[in-house]
Amino acid sequence: MPVQDTAHRPLRFGANYTPTQGWFHHWLDFDLDAVRADLDSIAALGLDHIRVFPLWPVFQPNRTLIRPRAVEQLVQLADAAAERGLDVNVDGLQGHLSSFDFLPAWTQTWHRRNIFSDPEVLSGQEEYLRTLAAALADRPNFLGMTLGNEINQFSGDPHPDPDRITHDQATAWLERMLAACEQGAPGRMHLHAEYDAAWYLDGHPFTPAQAARQGAVTAVHSWVFNGTAQRHGTDAVATEHHAAYLIELSKAWAVDPHRPVWLQEVGAPAPHIPADRAAHFTEATVVNALDCPDVWGVTWWCSHDVSRSLADFPELEYSLGLLTNDREVKPAGRAIAALVEEWRGRTPQPQVRSTALVVDAGGIEAAAHRSVCAPGGAVFEAWAKLTAQGARPALVLAELASDAAHLTARGITEVCTPDEVG
Known part of the structure; x- marks a missing residue:
């Protein structure tokens, strides 16, 4: 499914689907009627797509067993x-969801193997992703595969039991798994999605260059509990523009100046965003993100609240839904519905961001000093300061800051460094 020419493609709005009955454990007791009721409530908000999460151990409990019933x-x-008029993106390797890890037994304890480098694990993953993609390849509403939900968190700290790999091994893993998805469903929008260690954490094997250059689109996941809200506050410019910042940061590494960017996860986590400010934060975040060029769409985390009958979630995970666990629309859901109505059939046409802040992250590929981009880092704080002053800064890598062709392609006419911002 081609994703080029975002300048003429209507904006997409969706939700990450969290089932009301049993959360993602619903695959163990799959109830299609309950799913249909959930999807009715999502479609009633005017949304046009969902992101769906199979649980890897449920779908592939043995390396050579992909359960036909689960795929069905x-x-x-x-x-x-x-x-219900909803397109579907499917995450494959779950992987990690809302603080819980879901890895099959054939990768753990007595069968402990690195999920990014062990040859047998890799062949099993390939077959699993290819099977899921092929099962949906003839469905017109199938957008494509995401390899997994923030699977990079398994590759290093702060995970308590990481599968450590090098940057080159991460690159090879991404290439191989994306190829498996393409084999299963040729021409669809296959991508990968990482949590913000890829953008912010020095030494992390998954890198900004991989995020911005591999796969059909760049996915960004924006969570302000990463230090942004704690440092700047609930209603601060830095907090309400965090998603926009990540979109712009991704474009600094992109080879294609008009590569589509999917704001694939963004939410209003309490207490960093109090319940009475959730609707305001939701509207501000989306409006600011749409002031960035080449946005494919916005997919809110998440569709429905997690039931309080389920134990041991971090407190913030229970209340992230656009709807309650009883499928009642929340203030954030009303804010999204209003934005959907406002933007229906329209394509954002933001003005060019002609001033760019220089990002010196220690190399294009390894980004050894990418922590300058994190909350508290020189690049992040300078970008937030410029934005608070009313500017609309882009970001450009130090290695490209004097490349006339690159600057011209992006419409950049002026560059400045964080030191010059003060």
Whole structure:
């Protein structure tokens, strides 16, 4: 599914689908009627797509067993979504969800193997991703595969039991898994998605260059509990523009100046965003993100609150939904619905960001000093300061800051360094 020419493609709005019955454990007791009711409530907000999360150990409990019934249920969910006008993106390797890890037994304890480098694990992952993609390849509403949800968190600190790899091994893993998705469903929008260690953490094996150059689109996940809200406050410019900052940061590493960027996860986490400010934060975050060029769409985390009957989630995870666990629309849901109505059929046409802040992250590929981009880092704080002053700064890598062709392609006419911002 081509994703080029975002300048003429209507903006997409969606939600990360969190089932009301059993959360993602619903795959163990799959109830299509409950799924249909959930999807009805999502579609009623005017949204046009969902992101869906199979649980890897449920779908592939043995390296050579991909359960046909589980795959069939995934297809049933996609078909139910189509009946409600919803497209579907499927995450494959879950992986990690809302503080819980879901890894199959054939990668753990007595069978402990590195999920990014062990040859047998890699072949199993390939077959799994290819199978899911192929099962949906003939569905018109299938957008494509995301390799997994923030699977980079397994590759290093602060994970308590990481599968450590090098930058080169991460690159090879991404290339191989994206190729498997393409084999299963040629021409669809296959991508990978990492949490912000890829952008902010020195030495992390998953890098900004990989995020901005591999896969059909760049995915960014914006969470202000990463130090942004703690440092700047709930209503601060830096907090309300964090998603926009990540979009612009991704464009600094992109080879294609008009590479589409998908704001694939963004939410209003309490207490960093109090409940009475969630609607305001939601509107401000989306409006600011749409002031960036080449945004493919916005997918809110998440569709429905987590039931309080389920134990041991971090407190903030229970209340991130656009709807309650009883499918009642929350203030953030009303804010999204209003934005969907405002933007229906329209394509953002933001003005060119002609001033760019220089990012010296210690090399294009390894980005050895990328912590300058994190909250508290020189680049982040300078970008936030410029934005608070009313500027609309882009970001450009130090290695490209004097490349006339690169600057011209992006419409950049002026560059400045964080030191010059003060």
